[in-house]
Amino acid sequence: MVDQSRRRFTALMLGGVVAGMGGAAYAAVPAYRLFCQVTGFGGTTQRAHAVPAVASDRVITVQFDANTDPALPWRFRPKEREVSLRVGEEGLAFYEAKNLSDGPVMGQAGFNVSPAKAGRYFNKIQCFCFNEQVLAAGQHANMPVTFFVDPEMLNDPNMDDVTTITLSYTFFRQEMTEEEIRKFQLSHAGSETKTNDVN
Numbered sequence: 001m002v003d004q005s006r007r008r009f010t011a012l013m014l015g016g017v018v019a020g021m022g023g024a025a026y027a028a029v030p031a032y033r034l035f036c037q038v039t040g041f042g043g044t045t046q047r048a049h050a051v052p053a054v055a056s057d058r059v060i061t062v063q064f065d066a067n068t069d070p071a072l073p074w075r076f077r078p079k080e081r082e083v084s085l086r087v088g089e090e091g092l093a094f095y096e097a098k099n100l101s102d103g104p105v106m107g108q109a110g111f112n113v114s115p116a117k118a119g120r121y122f123n124k125i126q127c128f129c130f131n132e133q134v135l136a137a138g139q140h141a142n143m144p145v146t147f148f149v150d151p152e153m154l155n156d157p158n159m160d161d162v163t164t165i166t167l168s169y170t171f172f173r174q175e176m177t178e179e180e181i182r183k184f185q186l187s188h189a190g191s192e193t194k195t196n197d198v199n
Contacts, residue, residue, distance in 0.1 A: 045113055045167075047130075048123040051148045055088035060149050064093055065168035072173040073101040074135065079142070088151040095128070095143045095169065099135035104184050106134045106174040111167070118165045121153035132174055136188050 062085065064078035079094040099105050109129040113122045124130075128143035135141055147167070153159045176184070 045111065045119055045147075046121075046123045046150070048125055048148070050125065051090040052088040052151055054151070055086040056151050056154055058087045058154060059084050060087055060162070061164045062091060062093075062147070062149075063164060063166040064095070065166055066095055067168070067170040069170060069172045072107050072171055073105060074099055074107060074171060076169075076171050085149075087149045087154060089148060090125070091147050093145050093147070093167075095145070096140065097133070097135060097143060097171070098140045099137060102137045104134055104136050104176065104181055104188075106132050106176045106180070107171045108132045108174050109169045109171050111169045114166045114168065115162060117158060118149075118153070118162055121150040121156075121159065122165060122167070123148050123150055129169060134176070134184055136184070 061082055063082040064080065066077045068074055068076045074097050076095065076097045079096055083091055083093060085091045097107070111127075111129050113119050125146040125148070127145045127147075129145070133141070133143070145167070149165065153162070
């Protein structure tokens with residue numbers, strides 16, 4: 001009788017440990033994402049609603065990099081390779097993408113900046129990377145990103161050596177359901193234009 005009670009207790013304890021580990025693993029992804037956004041860890045950029053009221057005299061060069069996962073049949077590249085702007089000044093850059101396939105394709109852009117320590121000071125106001133993008137067969141899109149470098153970086157001695165920040169995007173394919181494809185095709189039926197701006 002004692003052995004049976006011990007077995008039940010042990011089984012309950014093990015079940016609780018497994019459930020706890022599962023819950024911790026489930027919570028780890030959003031917690032890690034939040035940690036990266038707050039700290040800029042790994043070059044994770046920040047999101048802002050407006051530029052600072054005042055820009056400094058220090059100038060930073062922002063370079064633009066574009067990559068495409070082999071599973072995504074798109075051509076994706078920056079329209080210009082770099083811009084120079086003052087810290088705290090609003091910048092606007094465009095990337096362009098073209099669907100090279102014969103059907104609609106959905107993509108989602110991942111991003112970071114280098115050096116990684118600049119991530120906590122690089123702020124995006126608007127970006128195509130905030131949402132999934134769908135391009136019809138042969139469709140070309142201009143994709144803007146509005147950004148600024150936070151003047152708070154001027155108070156960080158660790159940033160004194162940074163004169164160039166590289167903003168890098170990689171587009172990955174996202175699977176579309178048959179229903180999503182059908183709705184997309186209906187919404188684009190009869191459209192003559194192959195070029196559009198994506199926010």
